[in-house]
Amino acid sequence: MRMLLRPEFLNGPFGDPALYIRELNSAAAMLVDCGDLSRLGTTRLLKVSRIFLSHCHIDHFFGFDLFLRAQMAVDRTTTIYGPPETSERVGGKLRGYTWNLIGDRNIELVVVDLDPKASRKRTTRFHSRSRFLPAEASEEAWDPRQPVFDAGTYQVSTAELYHRTPSLAYVIEEKLTVGVNAGVLRELGLRPAAWINALKRLFLFGGIESAMLDVTLEAGGSRSYPAAELARRLLIPRQRHKIAYATDGAASAGNRGKLVDLIRGADLFFCETCFLEEDRALADETKHFTAAFVGSVAREAGVKKLAPFHFSKRYLGRADEVIAEVSRGFGDEVVRLVPAGMKDGEEIWEEKESA
Numbered sequence: 630m631r632m633l634l635r636p637e638f639l640n641g642p643f644g645d646p647a648l649y650i651r652e653l654n655s656a657a658a659m660l661v662d663c664g665d666l667s668r669l670g671t672t673r674l675l676k677v678s679r680i681f682l683s684h685c686h687i688d689h690f691f692g693f694d695l696f697l698r699a700q701m702a703v704d705r706t707t708t709i710y711g712p713p714e715t716s717e718r719v720g721g722k723l724r725g726y727t728w729n730l731i732g733d734r735n736i737e738l739v740v741v742d743l744d745p746k747a748s749r750k751r752t753t754r755f756h757s758r759s760r761f762l763p764a765e766a767s768e769e770a771w772d773p774r775q776p777v778f779d780a781g782t783y784q785v786s787t788a789e790l791y792h793r794t795p796s797l798a799y800v801i802e803e804k805l806t807v808g809v810n811a812g813v814l815r816e817l818g819l820r821p822a823a824w825i826n827a828l829k830r831l832f833l834f835g836g837i838e839s840a841m842l843d844v845t846l847e848a849g850g851s852r853s854y855p856a857a858e859l860a861r862r863l864l865i866p867r868q869r870h871k872i873a874y875a876t877d878g879a880a881s882a883g884n885r886g887k888l889v890d891l892i893r894g895a896d897l898f899f900c901e902t903c904f905l906e907e908d909r910a911l912a913d914e915t916k917h918f919t920a921a922f923v924g925s926v927a928r929e930a931g932v933k934k935l936a937p938f939h940f941s942k943r944y945l946g947r948a949d950e951v952i953a954e955v956s957r958g959f960g961d962e963v964v965r966l967v968p969a970g971m972k973d974g975e976e977i978w979e980e981k982e983s984a
């Protein structure tokens with residue numbers, strides 16, 4: 630079934646994390662984290678209209694400069710979501726440059742600091758006209774169970790993980806849409822017209838049970854039909870895809886509960902897998918996941934495909950061991966992330982050179 634969103638993890642399992650997601654029915658794209666973005670050219674960077682940051686540790690945020698550089702090509706607004714103090718970090722990046730030549734430009738960055746614990750969000754605007762100094766922030770109540778962003782056709786939700794600093798996991802979920810069975814339409818002798826959209830609206834947004842619809846006939850004229858019967862015969866619900874992304878967090882019971890709730894039933898789960906269980910002490914010290922933890926969380930949540938990333942460089946040359954431990958916990962095969970332009974196999978470990 631056709632996917633509305635196409636995710637591309639930009640780097641291999643040892644690379645600094647960045648997930649690029651293209652909307653296939655528009656020119657827009659989003660980024661989840663800004664680690665190593667060097668595989669994105671300017672054209673693809675310019676499609677990015679939203680960024681979702683897990684947290685601002687350097688390995689997740691240093692690529693923001695490359696993104697910022699590309700933005701100077703066009704006048705536009707980009708929205709950036711992240712944990713509390715993200716606006717401070719973005720402001721810090723912006724203060725690092727001299728902006729005396731862009732006063733006539735219309736480039737804006739809108740930063741939304743999300744605080745699920747306090748059920749609040751805070752929006753700060755940075756505009757080229759003001760040399761990217763922050764405008765006064767506005768703060769409002771926000772129910773963290775509600776989506777962070779709703780595009781109409783898909784929505785983005787979050788949960789806060791503990792990483793000795795707040796770290797946000799995200800799910801990007803397509804909304805229910807329906808297609809029309811053209812064969813049945815012909816069989817019933819019905820002519821497609823505005824009534825089809827009315828039927829879809831009733832099906833998707835409620836009220837179908839008691840509704841009657843005037844339906845156009847191929848033979849001419851119209852006929853009144855119960856909408857529920859038409860929907861049952863004509864409409865084909867499309868599969869809704871759910872993409873999940875989590876990095877970084879402690880392998881703790883608290884994080885497990887939040888993650889399982891957020892990612893339940895995900896079609897594809899990208900997850901930080903820093904350490905092997907044998908290095909549990911290191912994982913606990915730096916508040917990172919272990920491969921066994923990730924595998925069992927994904928299994929408990931009923932994830933369909935699991936793609937581990939953010940392996941500690943101590944396992945360079947031993948990635949198969951990390952993948953094997955994740956697979957044992959998950960009970961199924963896991964996706965091997967391969968950097969764009971490389972093939973699976975030996976190339977996957979070529980990052981040894983750059984690590």
Ligand SMILES: [Zn+2]
Nearest residue numbers: 684686792877
């Ligand atoms: Zn981190």
Ligand SMILES: [Zn+2]
Nearest residue numbers: 686688689877
């Ligand atoms: Zn990290």
